[in-house]
Amino acid sequence: MQREKILENLTSQINMGNHIIGVATGAGITAKYAKQGGADFILMLNSGRFRQMGRSSLAGFLPFCNSNDMVMDFASREIIPLVKDMPIIFGLNATDPTKDMETYISEIKDMGFAGINNYPTVGLIDGQFSEALQEDGNSYLLEVEAIRIAHAKDLFTVAFVFDENQAVQMIEAGADVICAHLGLTEGGLLGAKKVVSLEAAKVKANKIFDACNALKPDVMKLVYGGPVKTPIDVQYMYSNNENLMGYIGGSAFERIPSEKSITNITKAFKVTGKLDENDLMVKMLDGVTKHYDYVEFVKEYVAQNYMNDISFIDLAKVAHVSRSYLSSLFTKKVGCSFQTYIVQYRIDKAAEILDRENIQLSELAPFVGYQDYAQFSKMFKKYKGCTPKQYKSNINTKT
Incomplete structure (x- = not known):
């Protein structure tokens, strides 16, 4: 041409x-x-x-x-x-x-x-x-x-x-x-x-x-x-x-x-079902306000990414609002700061894992976003009233 x-x-x-x-x-x-x-x-x-x-x-x-x-x-x-x-x-x-x-x-x-x-x-x-x-x-x-x-x-x-x-x-x-x-x-x-x-x-x-x-x-x-x-x-x-x-x-x-497509179709032939798209990612890129209010967006993001590092500043940028505004909105609606919320969420998730799985405590911390086990143990005791080891022992005693 x-x-x-x-x-x-x-x-x-x-x-x-x-x-x-x-x-x-x-x-x-x-x-x-x-x-x-x-x-x-x-x-x-x-x-x-x-x-x-x-x-x-x-x-x-x-x-x-x-x-x-x-x-x-x-x-x-x-x-x-x-x-x-x-x-x-x-x-x-x-x-x-x-x-x-x-x-x-x-x-x-x-x-x-x-x-x-x-x-x-x-x-x-x-x-x-x-x-x-x-x-x-x-x-x-x-x-x-x-x-x-x-x-x-x-x-x-x-x-x-x-x-x-x-x-x-x-x-x-x-x-x-x-x-x-x-x-x-x-x-x-x-x-x-x-x-x-x-x-x-x-x-x-x-x-x-x-x-x-x-x-x-x-x-x-x-x-x-x-x-x-x-x-x-x-x-x-x-x-x-x-x-x-x-x-x-x-x-x-x-x-x-x-x-x-090759990975998914191979898995689909190997086992029942296939992989789903990351719906949250699509919604984020398409515009947070189209699908969520700001606080619900943050909570869903935490639910899908609690095991990773999460930057509240990045979340504010995605929502196109200031960090201070998002923080104030979150605290008012949820009743606690974002930092408190994510710590509580991670500790609750860790307790859920301990309740249903026999897992090494050294492996548990990274699963819920903590690379430092000592910090994880400290937070666990603060919110659950006992260390992860004691919590696991109590589960074993009940069973």
């Missing part, structure tokens, strides 16, 4: 109030069904190929193979013949010393790719290794130059940027899409901490987009990676943000859904 036609299609989507979606993959099956689901373009990235091998996206940054050769091989054979009338974007390693970029980008165009994206990108590398790359001449500016060359050849260009300065450089090079790269797609973040990390990601993206608007307001602005990995995460990023026009995902479209 020609660059002009791609831009026309994307602009039409935006004008209709839709969001732009790019899917980064390393497999034909993902590309095929991403198109069926309404994706606007497909990115061929080396990390996508490694994910299909069961490896982390980080493999795309290690010397396992030549990135450009890998992408050219699988994408030209498996993707371009399969997905017709769809922009296929080549993930270009612009620091590859074995390629003359002018010649190679022309070859990319001749093979039927609609454009390029700067990936793998040195923008993800920091610290001493980044400094060494800079000294060796392998800087982010090589990626900027590759985007400039591709633009001059009338290819569609998607630029990953990590700060405001890089956004300006890529716009000046002719990038059609500025994608705020928020880091490698995260997993395992739970509860309020995840929402706080989403808020930080939104702030970072907004700074980048403000720089874009100062130079070229109509440039397309997308986000990728970091804590943004589910539709509700993306919705959180869209909230109160008129700049954001869409989302690009890799792991979010193939690794995470595959992990969940």
Whole structure:
């Protein structure tokens, strides 16, 4: 597809109030069904190929193979013949010393790719290794130059940027899409901490987009990676943000859904029933006030996370109220402070466990959120009138 036609299609989507979606993959099956689901373009990235091998996206940054050769091989054979009338974007390693970029980008165009994206990108590398790359001449500016060359050849260009300065450089090079790269797609973040990390990601993206608007307001602005990995995460990023026009995902479209569905279906065949979604997480990200009053939200959060560290400040941020207001509201409705409530809850939960299970006391404390057994024992005695050991002995005596 020609660059002009791609831009026309994307602009039409935006004008209709839709969001732009790019899917980064390393497999034909993902590309095929991403198109069926309404994706606007497909990115061929080396990390996508490694994910299909069961490896982390980080493999795309290690010397396992030549990135450009890998992408050219699988994408030209498996993707371009399969997905017709769809922009296929080549993930270009612009620091590859074995390629003359002018010649190679022309070859990319001749093979039927609609454009390029700067990936793998040195923008993800920091610290001493980044400094060494800079000294060796392998800087982010090589990626900027590759985007400039591709633009001059009338290819569609998607630029990953990590700060405001890089956004300006890529716009000046002719990038059609500025994608705020928020880091490698995260997993395992739970509860309020995840929402706080989403808020930080939104702030970072907004700074980048403000720089874009100062130079070229109509440039397309997308986000990728970091804590943004589910539709509700993306919705959180869209909230109160008129700049954001869409989302690009890799792991979010193939690794995470595959992990969940293959794990769940295997378990479903193995045993009766299957895993449920974390309803509380969805409600939190969708907006606390839609589903709860503030105090009920805090109580439900404690019920599901009492075994973990819980920050009351984080909960206040999620609820979008001040810590002092939430604390006052909680104390008034519950009759005690949050700190007293969670200690009482944990101790009651510990007593429940002792009532029904024969468990080592040294193992019990971490189950209810205490890493220090001495502190746990002290709190248990304060609220139950005896130590955990005495409580357990009383149970054994009764039985």
